[in-house]
Amino acid sequence: MGTRIDGYEQPLCILTRPAAEALRDAQRRLLRHGYTLKVYDCYRPQRAVNHFVRWAKDLADEKMKAEFYPNVTKNRLFEDGYIAEKSGHSRGSTVDLTIVKLPPRWQRPYIPGERLAPCFAPNRFPDNTVNMGTGYDCFDTLSHTDNPAITGEAREDRQLLKNTLAAVGFRNLPEEWWHYTLNGEPFPGTFFDFPVSRRSLSDC
Ligand SMILES: C[C@@H](N)C(=O)N[C@H](C)C(=O)O
Numbered sequence: 001m002g003t004r005i006d007g008y009e010q011p012l013c014i015l016t017r018p019a020a021e022a023l024r025d026a027q028r029r030l031l032r033h034g035y036t037l038k039v040y041d042c043y044r045p046q047r048a049v050n051h052f053v054r055w056a057k058d059l060a061d062e063k064m065k066a067e068f069y070p071n072v073t074k075n076r077l078f079e080d081g082y083i084a085e086k087s088g089h090s091r092g093s094t095v096d097l098t099i100v101k102l103p104p105r106w107q108r109p110y111i112p113g114e115r116l117a118p119c120f121a122p123n124r125f126p127d128n129t130v131n132m133g134t135g136y137d138c139f140d141t142l143s144h145t146d147n148p149a150i151t152g153e154a155r156e157d158r159q160l161l162k163n164t165l166a167a168v169g170f171r172n173l174p175e176e177w178w179h180y181t182l183n184g185e186p187f188p189g190t191f192f193d194f195p196v197s198r199r200s201l202s203d204c
């Protein structure tokens with residue numbers, strides 16, 4: 001979207017306890033193979049989802065098209081399954097993530113306003129994650145986890161992420177290699193709306 005999303009007040013990953021514990025188990029498994037997890041998005045307040053919906057309906061705003069959805073018409077983003085009006089993220093047991101080979105390569109910070117490059121282009125911006133064939137939040141069929149056009153190491157790394165997370169109880173969204181939801185999540189029918197902020201958390 002190219003702007004700060006409503007409800008994200010601090011750079012925090014908030015998850016339900018069972019999801020956080022399952023993720024810890026996944027991390028332990030990956031460390032044994034020389035990888036670590038990198039998390040992009042966790043709990044997402046409903047007000048943030050509503051912000052996505054407003055953005056998606058504003059067909060005149062195509063600021064980020066060249067990078068995030070070069071081949072998809074904006075009004076198809078919901079229908080094609082890349083963004084949801086009621087998102088699992090708001091239930092607190094869904095996470096967007098990838099893996100990084102250890103030791104992590106140094107990564108310079110992203111500079112806001114940098115040139116846009118298609119999200120499936122190699123070396124799109126400084127990034128120490130493994131090459132998954134597309135970047136995160138690339139709304140394109142190439143992001144479909146089992147797309148046969150993705151071969152070699154990218155395919156293997158998608159499978160490593162998927163198999164590791166499946167082993168600890170997460171299922172993947174087939175349209176997005178990075179999106180996972182905990183099976184048997186504790187709040188399957190609740191879409192929370194508290195902000196992503198330390199002040200939303202209690203110590204108990
Ligand atoms: C927006 C993207 N990161 C995402 O999470 N998409 C799924 C479908 C969602 O909105 O729940």
Ligand SMILES: [Zn+2]
Binds near residue numbers: 178180
């Ligand atoms: Zn997601």
